[in-house]
Amino acid sequence: MSVCRPARCLFAKTSAAALPKPSSQCRAFTTTPSRPARRRPHYPSVKAADMAYLKEQAATKYPDYAPADEALLSQKYTPSQLAAIQAAEATIDPRDLTLQGKKRNDPWKLPYEDDLSHVDGVIDHAEKLHGPPGRSKRASAREASEAEREAALALIVNEQLAKMYPDGFPANPTPEEEYRKEEAIHTAIQQAYLDPRTSFWSDDAAAWNSLADPRHSAIMQELPRIDSKVVQATATFEGQEVVDERQQRLLHQLGWPQDTNLRQRGFLHKAIVQHFVSNYTRLGKIASFYVLTIAGNQNGLLGVGEGKAVDSEEAMAASISNAYKNMKPIPRYENRTIFGDIEKKLGAVRVQLQARPPGFGVRTNHLIFEIARLAGIKDLAARVPRSRNKMNVVKATWEALTAQKLPEDIARARGKKLVDVRKVYYGGSIG
Amino acid sequence: MSLVNLAAVCSHLQNASKARLGLTSIPVSKLHVALMLGLQKQGFISSVTLGGPAPPKPVLLQKPPKYRGTPEEREAKNLAEQLREARKLERRQKKGYLLNARQLEKVAWGRAPEWSYKEIVPANPGQRRLWVGLKYWKNEPVLNKMNLVSKPTxxxxxxxxxxAKITRGRESAFVKGLTRTGECMFVTTDKGIMEARECVERKLGGMVLCRVI
Structure with missing residues (x-):
């Protein structure tokens, strides 16, 4: 605000003619900005006529059920379900639906609006497998007798043939069609013999039918197919992956299955210290290569391994396998940071690690950053105030992280009761 | 309130824990007794007993007499009464009174016990020691570190x-926050020596004594 403005206001003529109107111009003794002369409402007012029009629109867009509709609905639903549907529809004002309701037109919208009877293999959860009510499936099924087996075979063969010939057998078959028909019958019989319903019988029809449900089978179900060229291309590429002998040996030593895909399970390793060392002997210097590797699954497992060999590749391989073999669990608070501040001294190196709030990030030196990345720690601060020997920094950090004391253990040692209030608030969804 | 002696006690408890001692003794003073009771309340130590130059018999530690009230109250009252009675005994001895065995036991425990102990607190205050039972769990000492915050000077x-700031992990009044897992700090206030979090609860301030991990 200019300095002369209050003065101008003071010395202004006070006659009514000079003042155009008692507008906001004159309120100059304050620093608050003046309001426009007429206040407008934030929302345009709705006229009564428009409201009536809206109601009409709503009624035409979402009409009440006609008697014919109700008759149709009553065929599909029980009276109580129908009452529930009507009660639900009565609670929603059609005017609100027209004003606030929005039809999705984004690319991620569901392919159906309200048809929940159809189960989509990709989008929906798999249907829960319920046995027949009352007795358990195993209890109700027993081995079939000769007659029951015959009956079941006939039924299943017919089922299979009905699938292959939905319109029935052709009336005047050509020899080729005749041959195909015989083949089909033969296949159907073979399949019927494999069906568990031929071997087992249950008086409960639902239990007997559930035997044929492929979800009861011990054989792994086929997943829904995705007909994408990109997916197929990557699949063939992965299929042709070269078998790594070293990795196989490592998996064998770890006692993990040979087909474990370490990459897919989030395991990573990184050589973070590597240099030449030489052994001074009577015969001269023997140079060898030293590698220090860290390995982790980015989810609370971390190992540090050293390798030394004349050949750099050998040293690398040895350090990697040692790192995987040395993997230890690292306790993490809320799967993101450490439990309180830790300090660890190793040689001349002192490492101070500090827990930080969510979203802080890993603000540490590059070695500790890599360690935190492979261990899956997301929020961390660290200081290495004294010596910064790389090998010892890595080892000290690893030892500090693995040797953390958990609050539960401390409470147990002190004979205290510890209650995690995070499990009480927020519905226990944290941690 | 000698912080010099308290510093010695802190170091002594640290050393005793590192040496995996089960029982150790410290000089008796009102400050030490109150602090040790605070440590016991926080679960750092298992027992606090007034005794002589020789350690009290283990039976005393295993089976303390039954008193009413909370364990802390019981322990505080017990010790206070022991001190008072010991002082009374001292006075009586100076005057030339002799006490029988039952009276001696009463002096030691503040009341006539159902069973008798031979252990009694020495009449000479210079010979009295506070016996502290140390705790270990999973082969690790429960009390790892104990450092003075206030210094004698x-x-x-x-x-x-x-x-409130300190217990939330922030630095305040030149005292670093309690950021380590299970870290405790003891403060001497008008209402006695208590843990920092209890002070915050009761809205009390005071002189910071030591921090314990």
């Missing part, structure tokens, strides 16, 4: 606001 007083 530089005492630090904090109010409850400072303590």
């Amino acid at each position: 530089r005492r630090i007083w904090v109010n409850s606001d400072d303590l």
